[in-house]
Amino acid sequence: MEFHPVIMAAGKGSRMTDLTSQCPKALLPMGNMPLIWYPIKMLEREGFEEAIVIVLDSFSAEVQKVLLEICNVKIRLDFVSIPDNDYWGTADSLRYVKDKIKSDILVLSCDLLTDLPLHRLADVHRTYNASVTVLLSPLQEQFSEVPAPGVKSKRTERDFIGFDKNGDRILFMSSEADMENSVKFRTSVLRKHPCLTIKSNLTDCHLYLMKKWVVNFLAEYKSISSLKGELIPYIVKKQFAKPKCQEKDITHNANMSVISEDVKTDIFSFAAEDKLLVILRGMSSWMDHSGDMSDCYHGGNIRCYGFVQDFGLCVRVNTLGTYAEANKQIPRWFSLLAPDVEMNMIHTSATVKEKSQVGSDCILGEGVSVGEKVSVKHSIIGKHCTIGDKVKITNSVVMDHVTISDMCNIMGSVIGASAHISEKCELKDCIVGQSQNIIAMGKFTNEAIVDIDKMMEI
């Protein structure tokens, strides 16, 4: 297998703590399926047969159970659990599974919803024999402007990504927070890549193709803990550095002295390319750039490329806003994301009483019972929910085992599993945490109703 998939499902969902305080991000329901099911489905769709799934220790059993028993996943999954309390980043996790990796890898996050044919990304990776290839997607406006339910907090996390003339190679990467008042570019880099396009509207989708040497490098450099925040920018930067006297090392190999042993092997020694490949490239007339007479890739061994998916669907569900919005859209997307799975919008075991209206873009899970004169629009209702009479639910996500009593009006909200909402409540743009009880006649707007004690743990 050319690429070995590694799914990062140990994320705690730090941008949506209101929802993830008890349920791991990977298992958050998305159209009544756990979030992680979608990336796994994508791998299945692309013909992968096995994958490593990295999960947190405490949720390991749960995730395994859900995936294998309920979701009926065919692909062979190798679950690796990492300790809960060590705050491991994605790079740490990857380092941990290093020994299981025998080939180049495909790293993806459990919260990615995309219908990308993966070969498009792999094409870029193979064309340039890249070290790392990153999937990027333009910020979709419908998502960036979604008013997130719950307490409002505006935080921009824009990245600035610089491409070469062909629009494939990533030459520059910086997040808005890291940038000072001015951005410096080296003349020597500009001389090699005289036409640099910096885009500020792209998000890193946390889907990477990586050479195996990158994992080896990670194993050596223990200070790197996150892929997106540290490793990728580091590799992007190192594309232009010159290896420190690499030639010298080779010639002096025979009589290597004591001193050279404690010199830490730098990234270039990991990135060394096959000699035959270098000869081959020298003989080929293929060129990655024009305008000067220098070698292909300017002789660099480290190359970072990107693929911008500016078509179809590509969403990362990592904030409340995207979670709520993606849930609303999922009935439409379902056929794209999992074409081979038949989706019953309204589960056969669900009961809907007379005079109730359920919109065609709603999903009702297994064993849902809906009372009389209920209206459900643009919403997802989880399994075994009980909905009383004359309830209105619009633009909302209701997780499993929720009880909503009569006459409630719920708009634009996310209701956590096993919550109980008493009569005549009105919720607008709210988040109700797991197992919360909302007393009768409660009126809330833009609030997060969650257990305070549980919040403190995060």
Next chain:
Amino acid sequence: MAPKGKGNRVDLKQEDVLQAVVIADSFNHRFSPITERKPRTLLPVANVPILEYTLEFLCAAGVQEIFIFCCHLGDQVRTYIQNSKWCNSTSPCSVSVVLLMEAISMGDVLREIDGRSLVKSDFILVSGDVIANIKLDQILQEHKRRKEKDKSFIMTMIMKEAPPGHRSRCKEEDITVAVEKETNRVLHYQKVGHERKLDFPKDVFTDHKAVMIRYDLLDCQVSICSPIVPQMFKDNFDYLTRDDFVRGILINDKEVMVNTIHVSVIDDEYAARVSNLNMYDAVSRDVICRWTYPFVPENCTDYDCISYGRHNVYLSKDVTLARGCIVEENVVIGSRTCLGSNTFISQSVIGKGCKIGENVKITGAYIWDNVTIEDNCEVEMSVLCNNVTVYANVNIQPGCVLSWDVSVGPDVKLPQRTFLISHPLEDEGDFRDSFSEEEEPKVSKPTAEYGAKSKAFPYQGGANSDDEEDLVQDMWSLAIQSDEDDDDISSIASDVSADISPSGSPPPDDVKLFYSEMMATMTRAMEENHSADNLILEINSLKLAYDIGFRELNMLLIKALLDLPFRNEAAEEHTKIMSVLQPVSLQMSSSYQIILLGMYEKWHFV
């Protein structure tokens, strides 16, 4: 363009006249000493004055009214234009020459334009040394369209795509531009010069979706300006050049008014400026190789008949080629020129009425009119102005300039980059007055150096050049090329270290000075038996004087302490040094102390 208002027909007609302003002066000394006799725009490129190319280019773009502004030797330009086809009744456009003797910058010219209100609508602004075959009509249309949409839009700069290392790029004109990708709006404009790192303000990126940073553009100083531009020059009397203007607009932009400048990039047409000798060489080659078609030698003159042959050989009428002489490739030879037998010519331009002797070898040289080169000479990569005489057996090495009426030889060899003029330097400029009397005897002496029959005096261009001109003083590509390579390597080396070293450290020069000073202080202290306290005090004051950080101080002090014993060789000195230095080293932070004292002890035993 459709009429916008309801104005009467006369107005309409006036608006349709396309005007161009040619700045026929560079306001610098790049071409001195050559330009002492002739303005730059009249220097010949492939035997045709540069101005001719510029005018042809504008005329082909449909310009109907051209103003040529000149100051230095402006009357020559005026006479030239008066006698040229541009003043015939058949001329497709009206050309008027405006003399502005008092102007010292392009800004002055534009202010003058505003004062006389010469321009009525959008006009083309070019400098008088542009050689181009850009098709302006499309760019003009785009300019007008954009102007209708966006009232704040005032200028289109035309730039040519030329990757770094392209021969029509010169270091002096190296620029980077930040351009908004979709609209081609210029967001940042910067000259590169010797900078290793280029700063771009953050808001350039944060305010726009996609921004291109382009280092592959050649600013050929052709721009389409709205009539508001001269007014803005008038309002801001500190604008000297167009670059000042562009910078001013881009910076002002954020504060008060939102004027925008856009760039139009051409990639399959030619444009370049003859801005210095290096470029003169590059552009001449391009013209000979016909990159500038249709503006090639045989098309640009109508009083001369040039035949174009294989291997880009252009021969005028009445050229005499003796038996056995080889005209290899890329050669232009003017009328009435005679070439002797066994003479070899390649990659060169030879003017009118020249006499080239036998067994002469000319490669990459620019020989202007009425030049005599006698037998067995060799000329390589040099410029020989009008009426130069090179006597027999002279070898002219690459990069020489022989100005007007110079004679050299016989039997000499001119070293690389020799600049010769035919009269002593003293009338150079008023600020050299104080030197001239002393220098005069000196200057007259070297005459013998350039041969018995010579009439030549060395010219030091560097004497009156400001720092910006340093870039160009090595005028020929040879020198610049090698510079470039060195620069590349060193900049990469520094890249690596730049990642590690703290950014706040003072420039290395200071450190070096500090170190040598400190060494001197320590040796003196040793010799004169100063007390350790005093020495410490002195080092501390030095630290303050040179603004050295603690880390550096420690590092340098250790270096000095280790270095010192080796400077005084005598063995018995060592104990003495120890006694002085030990207190000094005690002042340092403990970790360094331990290392250092350990080392001292070791030596002691040795």
